Amino acid sequence: MTHSATPTALWFTRCPVPTATGIAADLGWLADEFAPDGIAVRSLQDAPAATARDHHYTHALDGLFREGGNVPALWARSRGEPTRLIGLTWIEERQVILVAADSAVHEPAGLRGKRLAIPRHPLPIDFWRAMALRGFDGALSTAGLSLADTVLVDVPADAHADQWSAELAALREGTVDAVYAKGATALAAAARYGARIAVELDDHPDRRTRINNGTPRPITVRESLLEERPDLVSRYLTVLVRAADWAADHTDELAGVLSRETGADAVSVAGAYRAHSHRDLHIDLSDERLDLLTQQEHALRAHGFLAAPVDVRDWAAPEPLRRAAAHGHHLATAKDPQ
Helix, strand or coil: CCCCCCCCEEEEEECCCCCHHHHHHHCCHHHHHHHHHCCEEEEHHHCCCCCCCCHHHHCCCCCEEEECCHHHHHHHHHCCCCEEEEEEECCCCCEEEEEECCCCCCCHHHHCCCEEEEEECCCCCCHHHHHHHHHHHHHHHCCCCCHHHCEEEEEECCCCCCCCHHHHHHHHHCCCCEEEEEHHHHHHHHHHHCEEEEEEHHHCCCHHHHCECCECEEEEEEHHHHHHCHHHHHHHHHHHHHHHHHHHHCHHHHHHHHHHHHCCCHHHHHHHCCCCHHHHHCCECCHHHHHHHHHHHHHHHHCCCCCCCCCHHHHECCHHHHHHHHHHHHHHHHHCCC
16 A cells, blocks of 8 residues: 655644543553654644644644544534544543532422523633533433423633633522533532532433533544545554553553543542443444434534534544454454464
8 A cells, every 4th residue: 555645743632531542642652653653643732832722623733633522523524624533432421410509409300490500611612511501401301301491591601710610600609500510520629619419410321311522522533644644543543442451451540540631639530430431431433322423413403503414424434443453453362362
């Protein structure tokens, strides 16, 4: 196979949540994989000012891999950005509905008629707002309710403020009755504001109630890189598959990685990511996960977040992951012959 010219750098970006990308970067594996080729692997989060930080949302940078929330990824694709979906993960992140300590709400049915905090951030794509709407959607659906059975309250939020702080401040001031939150930082913030968990979305047996920005979480790449250097894309995914395998076998070490990735303390990490969560970093493009992402696409479009429909299956490019999985199996077999 004849390849196009080798790029001098590959970029990666990820959100402050558990990702195979974050683990691989933290362990130095991405840099090690491409160093022999003279390719630098750089984090967009550490990029100089000349490299636009909004590329994390727009994905408008050649050679960029993105593992993060599906709201910006779907938004970019809906605007015509030439990206391809090369993997999906699913990790339970402790999605909860928070209320004041003295609230009478103790279950989803209690949200009927309540004032729900819906943040509004000055971002290219307000994924925080989308997350709140989808989180309340999921919680209400378990009681046969919908957003129409509640009062949605806009809560202006500073894009640079601590996560959930505007909503929790509104809860403390009594201008809203409930706040959606998720992950380690949410539990830490709830403790600071004296909020109480009224609904645990993770406890519901139907995972469709937990479809949100990070569930499922996509891995995307610029289409130009996939077309010109599919070998580099497969090698990149091979490293991520290896990182996911490592996470499944190194629970104690993983806790430290998650703390660094999320910026939360060990107690919050332990509370947010349940004992089984490390297994969920495995990457696939199964029909189930593609269906879950399709449901998210429909909901985001209904809420007005997408400029145009996104055909999730048409967006998906499964071949790089197939090659990565096969290569990873070959390496494992070579190291551990039966």
